[in-house]
Amino acid sequence: LLNIIAGTLSSPVVIVPSSYESIATVTVGSGGSSSIDFTSIPATYTHLQIRLLARTTHPSGTDGDYLDMQFNSDTGANYATHQISANGSSASAAAFTSQTSMYPSRVGSTGLAANIFGCIIIDILDYSSTTKYKTVRQLGGYDANGSGLLRFASCLWTNTNAVTSINLQAGSGTGLEQYSTFALYGIKGV
């Protein structure tokens, strides 16, 4: 936790380091969008966090849609994802190696009832390192009152370059619906 809290109801003492900063936000407008990009990400933070609310235009199915994520416009088979998922009736695990993108959780889609969006929180640790492959963790999902999916995932980009741009798009290849929002934050170290 970034903040240090000590105190009681009667006399709270709150210390808030200036360590969590908003970098950029993309909100999908009317007509939707095929994808969103964060570009020219500065290397001035230690970690990045993406907080998103999304719904894709995938028209069929009742299990939402997954998102694809790529770094630095790398479209090579340099990504892996391991995940554990829950759909309301069973839990399962899966792995995807040598992929052309990472797979954060599923979100809402047009195939579901109106107004159902999914949420994902994505942490990209030590993103500006030039000596390590990049590891990502995420928690996300959606619920649609009778169906849904919750997923933990860890993702790997087998590249030592600093992450300077991030692309997110609908895994179905369709698009992102209006009101989907993607917020990028930077977390400082000392």
Next chain:
Amino acid sequence: MAAGSTYTPIATTTLGSAQADITFSSITGSYTDLIIVANIIRTSGSDLEFQLNGNTGSNYSTTFLFGDGSTAQSINTTNAAAGNAGYSASTNPMTMIMQLQNYSNATTFKTILVRNSPAANAVSALVNLYRSTSAITSIKFYPTAGNLNTGSTFTLYGIAAA
């Protein structure tokens, strides 16, 4: 670009005595996301439930992921009168972190992520749906049996996007 520092504590409650529930009310719409971090002690094993904006209608549903040391399982609820923030059969402290993203938008239903660690017996994560497009202005937490016990802490944070 950068809007400066955020992740701001809005309110903290530390229970000085056992009580049935706690409520964060009059939440402003000036943030993008809300995060609630709680360390919860109950007087008996139970679910921890929550209601938004005082809504007690059948407008909540939840998908659970739950592991107890021997099996991983998933269940769901539909058309419930409350959202779920986790279960513990134990009265040992349970940590809970809840994420309410874009809580003040008046367009979408609200999806709420929860991480829950009743470390004495399990670990769980949940995704909740609240079928209302209204901005969230209050959140009430309560156990389904017994009380929230002395020493329980609940802190509400706000995050503002650029």
